[in-house]
Amino acid sequence: MNGDEAANGTESTESSGMSGIDGVLFVTGTGTEVGKTVATAAVAALALAAGCTVAVLKPGQTGVGPDEAGDVDEVCRLAGPVHRVELARYPEPLAPDTAARRSGLPTVGPKRVAETVVELAEQYDLVLVEGAGGLLVRYDEEGHTLADMALATAELGLRPAVLLVAAAGLGTLNVTALSAEALRARRLDLAGVVVGCWPAEPDLASCCNLADLPASAGAPLLGVLPEGITGSPETPFQHSARISLAPALGGTWDAAAFTAGHRIDF
Ligand SMILES: Nc1ncnc2c1ncn2[C@@H]1O[C@H](COP(=O)(O)OP(=O)(O)OP(=O)(O)O)[C@@H](O)[C@H]1O
Ligand SMILES: C[C@H](N)[C@H](N)CCCCCC(=O)O
Ligand SMILES: [Mg+2]
Numbered sequence: 001m002n003g004d005e006a007a008n009g010t011e012s013t014e015s016s017g018m019s020g021i022d023g024v025l026f027v028t029g030t031g032t033e034v035g036k037t038v039a040t041a042a043v044a045a046l047a048l049a050a051g052c053t054v055a056v057l058k059p060g061q062t063g064v065g066p067d068e069a070g071d072v073d074e075v076c077r078l079a080g081p082v083h084r085v086e087l088a089r090y091p092e093p094l095a096p097d098t099a100a101r102r103s104g105l106p107t108v109g110p111k112r113v114a115e116t117v118v119e120l121a122e123q124y125d126l127v128l129v130e131g132a133g134g135l136l137v138r139y140d141e142e143g144h145t146l147a148d149m150a151l152a153t154a155e156l157g158l159r160p161a162v163l164l165v166a167a168a169g170l171g172t173l174n175v176t177a178l179s180a181e182a183l184r185a186r187r188l189d190l191a192g193v194v195v196g197c198w199p200a201e202p203d204l205a206s207c208c209n210l211a212d213l214p215a216s217a218g219a220p221l222l223g224v225l226p227e228g229i230t231g232s233p234e235t236p237f238q239h240s241a242r243i244s245l246a247p248a249l250g251g252t253w254d255a256a257a258f259t260a261g262h263r264i265d266f
Pocket of ligand 1: 071
């Protein structure tokens with residue numbers, strides 16, 4: 001990234017093979033525990049492998065004590081040397097706004113997050129911002145959400161894209177459609193959907209969802225992370241990430257072939 005690009009926010013991660021993503025990716029999900037951290041780590045691993053520098057920002061980490069590892073630490077453990085930033089940490093496993101209120105700790109809002117993203121984007125090729133839970137989870141008393149943080153980032157001149165991490169099975173299509181609609185209503189760019197944890201033995205709904213998720217999202221399926229990707233002693237995480245994420249995210253995964261291979265005929 002050159003100085004001019006850093007100044008006007010037009011740098012691209014073409015060098016990492018992430019076509020269409022301009023260096024800032026907000027990672028949200030259809031809910032909590034759907035694999036956002038694992039997906040963030042997979043994207044980071046491929047960017048690092050392509051020689052990019054990567055920062056990972058968690059605006060509000062909840063459910064973790066002062067000495068415990070948070071999501072940014074997990075990304076580092078899985079992907080390798082990323083720069084880690086956490087703006088707030090609350091011990092109770094709740095939405096950030098609720099956890100802040102109950103703990104008496106300060107909230108974190110869109111302005112601070114956007115300013116942090118801009119600072120990081122000046123220093124790192126790729127900035128990944130992982131939300132807590134789903135897109136419209138509240139971070140402060142005014143009800144600001146991860147979507148507001150992405151909008152505030154855009155207002156500062158960057159072009160953030162959003163990645164939606166979805167659960168695999170029955171129930172995911174509705175939340176995917178709702179999340180995509182909320183993004184469209186705010187004119188935020190949904191880059192695509194990644195299934196965070198693809199079961200070893202996928203059921204009928206999971207298999208059908210491969211074809212239906214892109215329709216519900218109005219955006220492509222950009223990856224399917226297999227169950228066990230975080231703990232396979234035989235397969236390095238970076239290799240698993242490469243074969244599980246689509247070329248738009250720097251991998252080799254083929255959505256059409258995977259979907260066809262899991263089609264269940266009548
Ligand atoms: N593909 C996968 N293989 C193995 N474990 C997975 C996979 N995806 C998710 N998990 C596990 O499921 C749990 C939830 O995943 P993860 O922490 O990525 O969710 P999250 O969406 O980031 O949750 P949060 O809203 O708390 O940030 C973790 O223990 C994680 O290791
Ligand atoms: C504690 C948990 N793992 C996340 N960090 C926070 C999830 C908040 C979800 C709120 C909700 O949608 O009801
Ligand atoms: Mg997480």
